[in-house]
Amino acid sequence: MSADALTRLTIAEAAEMLRRRALSPxxxxxxxxxRIRRExxxxxxxxxxLDEQALAAAAAAEQEIAAxxxxxxLHGVPIALKDLVMTRGVRTTCGSRILKDWIPEADAxxxxxxxxxxxxxxxxxxxxxxxxxxTGVNPHYGTPRNPWDGTRMPGGSSSGSGVAVAAGLVPGAxxxxxxxxxxxxxxLCGIVGLKPTYGRVSRAGVIPLAWSLDHVGPMTRxxxxxxxxxxxxxxxxxxxxxxxxxxxxxxxxxxxxxxxGLRLGLLTEYFFAHLEAEVRKAVLAAARSLQALGASVEEVxxxxxxxxxxxxxxxxxxxxxxxxxxxxxxRAAEYGADVRARLxxxxxxxxxxxxKAQRARQLLRAEVDAALGRVDALLFPTTPIPAPRxxxxxxxxxxxxxxxxxxxxxxxRPINVTGHPALSVPCGLTTDxxxxxxxxxxxxxxxxxxxRIGHALETTSPLRxxxxxxxx
Amino acid sequence: MTxxxxxxxxxxxxxxxQIPATPEDLAVxxxxxxxxxxxxxxxxxxxxxxxxxATMLLPPREASRVR
Numbered sequence: 316m317s318a319d320a321l322t323r324l325t326i327a328e329a330a331e332m333l334r335r336r337a338l339s340p341x342x343x344x345x346x347x348x349x350r351i352r353r354e355x356x357x358x359x360x361x362x363x364x365l366d367e368q369a370l371a372a373a374a375a376a377e378q379e380i381a382a383x384x385x386x387x388x389l390h391g392v393p394i395a396l397k398d399l400v401m402t403r404g405v406r407t408t409c410g411s412r413i414l415k416d417w418i419p420e421a422d423a424x425x426x427x428x429x430x431x432x433x434x435x436x437x438x439x440x441x442x443x444x445x446x447x448x449x450t451g452v453n454p455h456y457g458t459p460r461n462p463w464d465g466t467r468m469p470g471g472s473s474s475g476s477g478v479a480v481a482a483g484l485v486p487g488a489x490x491x492x493x494x495x496x497x498x499x500x501x502x503l504c505g506i507v508g509l510k511p512t513y514g515r516v517s518r519a520g521v522i523p524l525a526w527s528l529d530h531v532g533p534m535t536r537x538x539x540x541x542x543x544x545x546x547x548x549x550x551x552x553x554x555x556x557x558x559x560x561x562x563x564x565x566x567x568x569x570x571x572x573x574x575x576g577l578r579l580g581l582l583t584e585y586f587f588a589h590l591e592a593e594v595r596k597a598v599l600a601a602a603r604s605l606q607a608l609g610a611s612v613e614e615v616x617x618x619x620x621x622x623x624x625x626x627x628x629x630x631x632x633x634x635x636x637x638x639x640x641x642x643x644x645x646r647a648a649e650y651g652a653d654v655r656a657r658l659x660x661x662x663x664x665x666x667x668x669x670x671k672a673q674r675a676r677q678l679l680r681a682e683v684d685a686a687l688g689r690v691d692a693l694l695f696p697t698t699p700i701p702a703p704r705x706x707x708x709x710x711x712x713x714x715x716x717x718x719x720x721x722x723x724x725x726x727x728r729p730i731n732v733t734g735h736p737a738l739s740v741p742c743g744l745t746t747d748x749x750x751x752x753x754x755x756x757x758x759x760x761x762x763x764x765x766x767r768i769g770h771a772l773e774t775t776s777p778l779r780x781x782x783x784x785x786x787x
Numbered sequence: 788m789t790x791x792x793x794x795x796x797x798x799x800x801x802x803x804x805q806i807p808a809t810p811e812d813l814a815v816x817x818x819x820x821x822x823x824x825x826x827x828x829x830x831x832x833x834x835x836x837x838x839x840x841a842t843m844l845l846p847p848r849e850a851s852r853v854r
Contacts, residue, residue, distance in 0.1 A: 660815065
């Protein structure tokens with residue numbers, strides 16, 4: 316198998332070969348590193364590449380597997396982390412100038428769990444500065460190029476994660492999601508992204524944007540790979556008191572799963588109110604595909620969900636500015652202009668607005684819970700528009716002109732406010748060849764049902780087997 | 788919705804929050820706050836007194852480690 320072919324393997328495919336010793340972790344890691352060296356000068360997905368460390372870890376994994384100490388499906392598999400996940404001895408920049416030389420003394424819990432599972436840390440990924448923006452544009456480390464069209468935004472804030480996975484630089488990555496930052500780049504780059512239930516995955520050692528809305532989640536090329544990563548990441552962590560105590564299910568049992576008999580709710584009104592025509596067509600076609608596979612689809616309304624946007628604004632602005640205040644007072648000039656302006660805004664949000672927003676969350680959670688009492692999962696677009704051009708500031712959809720950032724987070728941020736799990740899966744391509752994402756939202760801690768639905772959709776997806784142009 | 792004056796934000800920034808801000812950033816802040824004001828006011832349409840504040844507010848520990 317050629318080196319490029321190795322980089323196209325999914326995690327599940329690579330794992331099977333590694334387990335049978337038909338593939339060496341060193342060979343796989345070398346193939347990914349070679350591709351990064353060859354292509355990432357233009358793609359700008361990585362901030363730090365860990366050549367020597369990765370090869371040493373791969374060699375150790377190879378010896379362990381050869382000695383019969385196979386740890387599981389991530390053993391020997393290269394993975395990369397968004398550069399706000401703390402890594403001991405490896406700089407963690409948060410995509411900023413402010414932390415450009417910061418080397419943590421400890422690992423984040425998610426980094427520890429991946430290492431314990433035998434994953435090979437390939438490097439740290441580019442991102443919107445301090446995760447505070449959905450476009451992925453970064454003035455300090457360059458903007459990662461969307462593999463489907465380099466003149467388009469990759470989406471953010473986990474932009475490097477989306478680009479690296481879509482371009483074949485690494486089979487899987489971690490992102491974080493406060494208003495859509497896993498799901499937006501997943502949708503714009505044509506890959507799978509999961510925002511797990513709030514409390515499912517530890518955030519200890521992950522630099523916060525807004526800690527009551529932050530989630531860590533996997534970004535992969537397939538739903539099965541997202542399930543493999545979640546299996547390792549999920550579970551109680553004493554270092555993050557928000558993590559849940561409950562048992563972690565065997566997500567592999569959900570795959571391949573039947574969707575026959577599942578009841579799905581198509582969220583109309585807010586989520587379909589303003590959509591680009593090709594997005595609407597692709598999402599409705601995906602719903603029909605699931606119907607053809609035996610699921611029933613009905614329209615569901617969430618009449619209060621329009622309150623989620625203002626609530627999200629008040630919470631993110633307040634928490635982010637509270638976290639960044641020391642830097643704003645001492646090193647404000649080192650922020651990029653867009654992030655500094657947004658952090659400046661946060662000091663003017665009233666405490667009463669913040670607390671009302673937190674209380675509103677309870678009502679919005681109850682509304683989504685009630686809808687999920689009638690159906691097993693909810694369907695709607697991940698983003699109302701495909702990847703905008705890099706220079707775009709506004710977009711007009713069905714007569715409504717708004718800031719591009721507003722469009723990108725419109726359909727994702729409500730689910731950070733409620734904390735339900737949300738999976739973005741590719742469901743189509745525009746006539747310009749840009750990916751479209753479908754969002755599937757489920758009950759608390761029921762990621763397994765999302766995997767079933769997402770996996771079923773993959774089997775009928777127009778993107779099945781498609782790679783971005785120029786990705787060999 | 789009435790636009791929020793930049794001078795007001797300047798006074799709050801200097802006298803209350805004590806976070807320095809440039810006129811350009813204050814102009815962006817004024818625009819953002821004005822754009823969000825109506826939506827934030829509409830939170831009052833919800834029956835907020837029937838619920839406890841959300842309790843998902845715990846700051847993660849790395850906040851102290853980074854500095």
